[in-house]
Amino acid sequence: xxxxxxxxxxxxLLWSGVAHxxxxxxxxxxGVMSTDIEGDSPFxxxxxxxxxxxxxxxxEGEFTGSIVDGExxxxxxGEQDYSISTAALYGTYRSHGDLYFKGRLGYLxxxxxxxxxxxxxxxxxxxxxxFGFKVSENxxxxxxxxxxxxxxxxxxxxxxFRF
Numbered sequence: 001x002x003x004x005x006x007x008x009x010x011x012x013l014l015w016s017g018v019a020h021x022x023x024x025x026x027x028x029x030x031g032v033m034s035t036d037i038e039g040d041s042p043f044x045x046x047x048x049x050x051x052x053x054x055x056x057x058x059x060e061g062e063f064t065g066s067i068v069d070g071e072x073x074x075x076x077x078g079e080q081d082y083s084i085s086t087a088a089l090y091g092t093y094r095s096h097g098d099l100y101f102k103g104r105l106g107y108l109x110x111x112x113x114x115x116x117x118x119x120x121x122x123x124x125x126x127x128x129x130x131f132g133f134k135v136s137e138n139x140x141x142x143x144x145x146x147x148x149x150x151x152x153x154x155x156x157x158x159x160x161f162r163f
Contacts, residue, residue: 022054024163029064031156033084033148042070042084048158050092058092060104064154069115081115086148088126098134102142103127110148122149138162 030045046064066083073079090106108126113119130144139161146154 022052024051025049025160026163027158027160029062029156029158030067031144031154033064033066033070034153034155035070035084036151037070037072037082039072039079040070042066042082043068044084044086044154044156046086048160052092052094056094056096058094060090060092060106062086062088062090077117080117083113083115084148084152085111085113086154090126090128094132100132100134102130102132102144104146108148110152124149128154132160135159 026047026049028045028047030043033042033044035041043066044064045067046062048060048062050058050060052058063086065085069081069083071079071081086108088106088108090104092102092104095101105125105127107123109121109123111119111121126146126148128144128146130142132140132142134140139159142158142160144154144156144158146156148154
């Protein structure tokens, strides 16, 4: 029983010894906007910009738009394309280490456009969880899940560059 405790303690010490990168960052993000609409979900791309302090707490803005439209099969009009765009501001936390956990909570505005049939917009709270790893001194890769709203989830990957 001592071995797992010692191993865990060693991992915590190793991870805590790695300094957290402090400063501004920007990056690209891409992923699937998974919706509860029956059909194909949109594939979104965008960018994020933010600042992270030495404590791991920070702030982040993210903007995405559909690169590939989603598709829904309607009874009356047949197949219809739709796209989703988002703009969000988050408070973030990244744990310390070369492999880290990320959490974010904030406010998001979402707009859904149905080709030829109008659009709808909604705003509210948004939250996300993910993990990342350090690729180089100034670059990291992250994988995340973000709850956009009750029936829209964003499964994404990103590359982030620190400056």
